[in-house]
Amino acid sequence: MLGPSELVLNADNSIYHLNLLPEDIANTIITVGDPDRVVSVSDHFDTIELKKGKREFITHTGTLNGKRISVVSTGIGTDNIDIVLNELDALVNIDFETRSIKDDITTLDIVRIGTSGAIQADIPVDSFLMSQYAIGFDNLLHFYESEHIQHPEVQLAFIDHTNWSIYKSIPYVVSYNGSLAERLLSEDLRLGFTGTNVGFYGPQGRKLRLDTDDSELNAKLASFKYRDLQITNLEMETSAIYGLSKLMGHRAVSLNCILANRSNGEFSKDPKKAVNKLIGLTLDKLTAH
Template sequence: MSKKASELILNADGSIYHCNIRPEQLADLVITVGDPDRVAKVSKYFDSIEFQTQKREIVTHTGSLNGKRITVISTGMGTDNIDIVLSELDALANINLETGEENEVHRELQFVRLGTSGALQRDIPVDSFVMSTHGLGMDGLLHFYEDSELVRDIEMEEAFFEHSAWDDAKAIPYIVKGSTSILETLRSENTFEGITGTACGFYGPQGRHLRLKPNPFDINEILSSFSYGNYRVTNFEMETSAIYGLSKMLGHEALSLNCIVANRAAGTFSQDSYKSVDLMIQYALERLTKD
């Protein structure tokens, strides 16, 4: 069934509405960053750049490094923006934009998030890199899609729900595992691994107290004290769970690599987060483009 114009929205030049790119301008390897300014900080390491565009906070560069074609795109902050960007990138890969029909052959994308995050465990220092084995979503996004239970770790969800005594008035947490193959590519003695908590906001949802008191006030302790098998919650941010959930439902691979700029348990913050993020970018690009 072809998609209605109000569903599959295109610009006058045939590019998809928010991302402002066409299918041939999208590489199979997609690096997502939150900050629009970080796109150029990634693409400056490319051997060549073939395409650039920007619409609102979504900046896109496509180029090549070591013979590997890469798209780097900014999503902005939050799972609501991830819903837009991931859905449109999948449409570019798997829907004929002229007819609105799904392509017969599925095109699989690899999504690698290069983000910043706050550690919840004291033993994970600032300026270190954390790979997300799972995304724990407290935003509720995946519950707006049918069959999300097919990609979620229901047993781990139930264990967290019991551990946290979760408030039924809030969105029910969901948990999705990231890509094992990309994790193996990025893994080294320099990386930490664990469950990444994804919040629907930066202040109250992450336990920060300015003028309004968070509820629950001890969300960091609830997360940091949760473990399931060999997994523990290592860090907090605002995008990973949505990237993992949508990617898996759409048949793509996804992995988050986060630079730790703050340690919430120790109350510390990086003295030079820009340098640390740059080192993470170089680390990821070297491993992702290695023969």
């Protein structure tokens, strides 16, 4: 039995941060970082049965072409992903009345629709990328028993290539779910190796008033190669989504709308249009019969 300080519920028996009851979510879930993007997704639905929110976590559940889908905003960062993924899993795999783990485990399909910046010159702004692998520069996965889902040979090669500081977390590499990826692949998506950062400015090599500890970091990231793997883009959630999903037995894929190209300094002239196009493509694939 899970105690009150482990499985934290609200007065109405909903899960603490997401403010959701088990019946509120579908088995297919789209995650978006920006709470305002939830509406951009659910506007495509044929019907909307639920709208709930608490803090930055907004959820809409509805149907499109007969398929039930939930869209959940996570906010930015792997710390938020830790909350969202654990609470989504609890909603389907823990009995809130008995506070016990269910015997039959439910597998969720989790699709991130997010924005990202490319670090390779040949990746155009407004293009779309599916993260085949992600390398996490945060330390979230190291708090879980997770060595069996990591790729240590890539991690060690990366540490050597970048002369990674011992004062930073050890990078970890995780992969997408291949079966869910097959459902979403199209000629509009290229496969990539995504870097998940712990911040938007210094951790991604941006300088405003503060100097970074390694002015060549982005160049090192862009030049790293391991066999056919080359880091393509930077964002702030994918590695945690992949890592926690694998550990819990869920299927996850991260789709990135490339709004910036860091290598040539370009930024999208119409980011909303580009993101909405990716949303439409994703929903078409998820609801195809």
